[in-house]
Amino acid sequence: MKVSYYPGCSLHGMGKEYDESMKAVSQALNIELKEIDDWSCCGASAAHNTNFELSVALPARNLIAAEKDAMDVMVPCAACFNRFKTAEHNLKSNKDLKARIEGVLGAKYQGGISIRNPIDVIYNEIGLEALAAKVVKPMTGLKPVSYYGCLLLRPPEVCQFENYENPFMLDKIMSAIGADVKNWSYKTDCCGGSLSVSKTPIVTQLCDKLMKAAREADANCVAVACPMCMANLEMRPSRNMKMPVFYFTELISLAMGLPGSKDTFKSHLIDPQPLLNQLRLI
């Protein structure tokens, strides 16, 4: 399949491991990515916290650019995904707003393409069997908890994510690559998101709670699908609470034995290489 691709700012900065592993995995699973021409920032929390129309117009600029290629757009960053879906929801449900935003952008929004996240694409378009068939190195001994966070799931009416209070797609993807995925009750709890820099002590408390719960579930790592969750879980827990965190695509890449799959581990803030070495996965 072929999709438009919106990396967003994080995947070209702090979240570069997600971009690199996403591209490698997509290629290996025959998902052809066409980056949206001259994309711009989605506005993230900063826009919707401060100015409603700005928060719709910024993602709409990218949606309209993607519409030129007439393919569904895959958005790996959960925060960008949420802003895209929210903009789509507002544009489709409010005609006056749509007219105003089109006036701001000087272009028409058609609304004909779907906004997808990679968990959904891999689970529903590629399928677990096809994924498992490409595994050359099962992730034996790796015990991740799947952490979905907030922005892929909520609000459910907007995000349309399968089983939003107890999601399972990422868990099943982890099982398909041979990991011993652990069940826990914190799959959808918040890490503190955009308060990371401005209210760090609060975010530390939220991340400590997540890490404590992951340990109680007997996990030895966390699998995420959001660069904000990744940054918070790596940087914000108290020193003695930390454990390795992976983008789920990095683990798929490693399990498929893709070239360069070990490179992204080097830029993690919590080095996952000792764990992977110990398990003889690298």
Add this chain to the structure above:
Amino acid sequence: METFLDEVNKRINGVPLQACYHCRKCTAGCPGAPYMEYNPNKVIKMIQNGQKDKVLSSSTIWLCMSCETCITRCPNNVDIARMMDVLRQMAIEEGVAAKEANVLKFHEAFLSSIKFGGRVHEMLMTVHYKLKSGDLFGDVDIAPSLFLKGKLSFLPPRTKDLKSVKSIFEKTQN
């Protein structure tokens, strides 16, 4: 005359806040509630009581992390997350000082970065935030390793058609 409640309801443009029957499900699931001046459901009551100044100057609206758990669980579909957006936007428009000033300063630095390059440059944005907030020493211990690991680049990313991004900011200005 339009009351505070009317004004908020109009801007939420969905289920009116009067549909809330204070089951407190929003507050029970809110990760920010333990840190907030007023719980989310209390804010709804305060809006109904017309306590505009108290609400707009409270810490609550700035400590909401927009995790959207409240709207997900509300049995009456009251969009509390959207309400928090509306209250923050009203506070800004009416010049009410943000009780959690650094939260707003971070958003402002983030938006400046978009205006500057079309895409966010994490390093410049962080420096800008630090200058605005005076929080010069937060995360200085992490910064060197971010550089060494190639996570922070010196070169700001750019959207080529920057004019189109700047025009969005100009045309959506209140």
